[in-house]
Every structure is written in C-alpha cells, then in structure tokens.
Amino acid sequence: MEEIKRVEPRTLSGFMELLPQDQIKFNEMLNIIKSTYELYGFLPQETPIIESSEVLLAKAGGETEKQIYSFKKGDKDLSLRFDLTVPLAKYVAAYYNELTFPYRRYQVGKVFRGERAQKGRYREFYQCDIDIIGDGKLSIINDAEIPSIIYTIFKKLNFGPFIIKINNRKILNGLFDELNIADKMKDILIVIDKLEKIGMEAVKEELAKLEVSKENIEKIESFIKIDGTTDEKLAKLQALNFESEIFKQGLAELTEVIKYVRLFKVEEENFMIDLTIARGLDYYTGTVYETNLVGYESIGSVCSGGRYENLAGYYTKKDLPGVGISIGLTRLFYNLKELGLINTENKSISKVDIITMGVGLENAVEISNILRENNISNEIYKEDSKVKAKFSYANNLEIPYVIIIGEEEVEKNMYTLKNMITGDQKLVSKDEILKELV
C-alpha cells in the first residue's frame, strides 16, 4: 500500500474557525443584525470578494495599500476587498441609474486585511454594514436614525449595557480653525483618538511632539474635557462662541442629531456626546459614531461609522453623500467569547433525533417527514451502531428529544418519545408527538 503523506490540518493565523456550538451562536448574532437592518427597510446587497485592484485601490494609499491582499491571475491584478464601503461606492456609481435614492442598503460579508493578527484582530473578518446614500443631498436626520439601529441591535443581542458615542468632525475641524492649526488636524485627531487608551498626559506629550503650542494644547485639553449631561455639553459648546463657520455648522448638526436620536427612542443611558472620538479614517466629514460595551471599554469600539460627504468621487462625477456604520462581528464575537458573555448551550440544530432498533427505518423516515412538515428540525440516526452509541450521539449534541422505533413500536404503529433532559419516556401516537413538540 502506498504511504500517504499526511499534512498537518492547520488553519492560517488570523482566520477564525469555529466549532458547531459557537458557529450556531455566531449565526444567531448574524441573523439578529440582518433582520434588524431589514426592519429599518435596508435593502440587501452583495458584491464580489475579489475585485480588480484598480477599482479597489482607486482611493487607497498608505495603510490600506500595505494591508490589502493582492495577487495576479494571468495578467490581471486582483485584490480581496478590505472593507465593504469601497465596493459600495463602486456599486452605487455603476448602477446609479437603476438605484432609487436615498439608497439604503445593508451588506454583510467577509473582508480581508493582510496585517499581523492579534488578540481579536483577524485577517479575515465579518463586517455588517449599513449605509444610506443620497443623490446630491442627504438629510441630517439620517444621521440620527443610525444610532437607533445600533441601539435596537445591541438591545436584541442582549450582552449587557452599551453606549453609543456620538461626535461631529466639523466641531473638531472648527476648533482647529479657531486655533489656526488646521494643517496638523489629521495628526492631532489620531492622537486625540487614543485618549481613552493612553490617557490625557500622554496625549499632551504627543501633541507637544507635533509642535502644537502649549497654549493650544491647553485649549484642546479643556475642549475635550467638556463634561456634563448631553444637553450641558451642547450648551457648553455653544457658550464657547467660536467664530468658525464650520464649528457652528457642526454644532447645529450635532444638536439636530441628538434631538432626533431621542425621537427615535434611543434611551438616554445608551448614547452620549463624546468630543474625543474622531476615527482615524479620513473620509468621515460630519457625524461620527463609536459603540462601547459598558465595563468592557478595553475591547474598543464594536461598531463605528459616520457621515461622509462624497462616497464615490473616484468612480463618478455625481455627488453622493452618505452615512453608515459597520459592526465588526468577528472581533465582537471573539471578545464576547473571551469575556464569557457567550453562552454556547446549543450544540445542535435538531430538536429530535430518531433512533431505530434493528427494524422500523421506514417508520422513521415517515415520522421524520411529518415532523419536518410541522417545522420541527430532526434527524434520523442511520448507522448500524450499538444502542449506547445511538443515545450518546443525541446526548453529546444535546438534542432534547429522541424518538425510538423498534419491534414493539412498529407492531403497534406507535413511537417511544424520550425527553433527554428529564429522562422520561412514553409510548405515543403520531398525533401525540406533534402535540408534545409543536
């Protein structure tokens, strides 16, 4: 006999693979997210995992380009999508004439980033995106609807308290205008974004490294330290009396967003204004969001997004403003599991396992069909194994009911229904089984 060279069955670093009990839970979360998106009327959208590099890298550069998975097939330069926003931009530009605006779509899928894998950070991960794209204009009220969707999802996911942090980039831009340091804005925002992680002192040190004057550092500090209730923060921002037009506009937008967030019934304890969130991504131009799980801030934002003024500028002349968010489900799932917040009690999908004792396979198929017609998931154990093994199968997979069919049952045209949790069993008819299980 030829010897088979065995290969170690390993999975690449940075790629999540789950056992069935975890996958069941993961899919439940996925379903909650998708169904909630649809509850808000968002349309489903799919785009290819592979795109032409030219299309995908149209607006990229820097980090994105370094992290993207690219390869050649023949003479074609191809890349794996690294987010769902760029494919959305391409899609909207390509089908502009066939879409109805404002275009509200959701897309859930895997994206790829070739960076060093790390705790909760994967090279392949799920993003669950929603975006609302306007044709030329898009009401600010859309920016208030987004937190309401996040709110509904995290309420349904039921992993404990969470808080949606809301800010507006224009307020920050206005501040930098006011301080005459708009040229360093991008670097400063990256530093401010790290506040929660490294603390105020370290932020001040980093700002000093960027050659921000002492006076301006103090102003930035007192600005991001603005505290109080949501309404108090708005009032304090107003009281700054900044001349900057962009600041005034940002504040007006934020005020409007807060008003409608309340109208959308997001509870006061589940949202706040956080003047420090800026997001590294440079395409956000207005409202920005981050969501944290209260008590588990260290895992970072589990859902972020914001408003961008021009989605598809690299693909079309059309002016397409949008607002959207993305839930990083792979990271969220990983962190929740690490924290023990995921209870993976379901090891199987079947509610019933049908076991035969030498005879009765025909009866088994028949009752299996009937159960399925009544929407009861079930399976037949078909292997010629010992009785013990048959029951162990149901037990290991924690299938709650077993139907046993043997000589006695076939003769009487009855079934033994066993409850695997209590251990009780009884001889019953088809009708009684349905009555018990439906």
Next chain:
RNA sequence: GUGGAUAUAGUUCAGUCGGUAGAGCGCCAGUUUGUGGCACUGGAUGUCGUGGGUUCAAGUCCCACUAUUCACCCCA
C-alpha cells in the same frame, strides 16, 4: 514593518540538577445486547515543531529555521 514570548498525547498543560514521557478533560471498552448524562474498572494515543550542535546521555543546554502568540503601528 518593529519589539517580546511560546512550541510536549485529540485538547489544556506538568515534566526538578541533563539520565529514554506524565496528569486532567476528551476518546475506546466494560459494569448495562431496548437507553444517554452520573459513578466505578480497564485501555489506546507522542518523530517532545524542524534541522544542526554540545554531551557517555538532550523534552531539558546552545544555534538556525518554521509556526504560533502578545504588544506597538494602524484599524473593525
């Protein structure tokens, strides 16, 4: 890309001063041939990541490689 750590059974890990390998869980069998979980009894399982070096002797010490992992950068 930069810096640290780790690699032993299916899995989680122990292995002292260098002296040819262990535990829990899981798996298999039995107590129980129409009954799983619990309990008890028994059993199987290893190129000690790969290659080289030191040594009478290496899982253990040294070197290289590979893989994994944590942090930084950046981000979900």
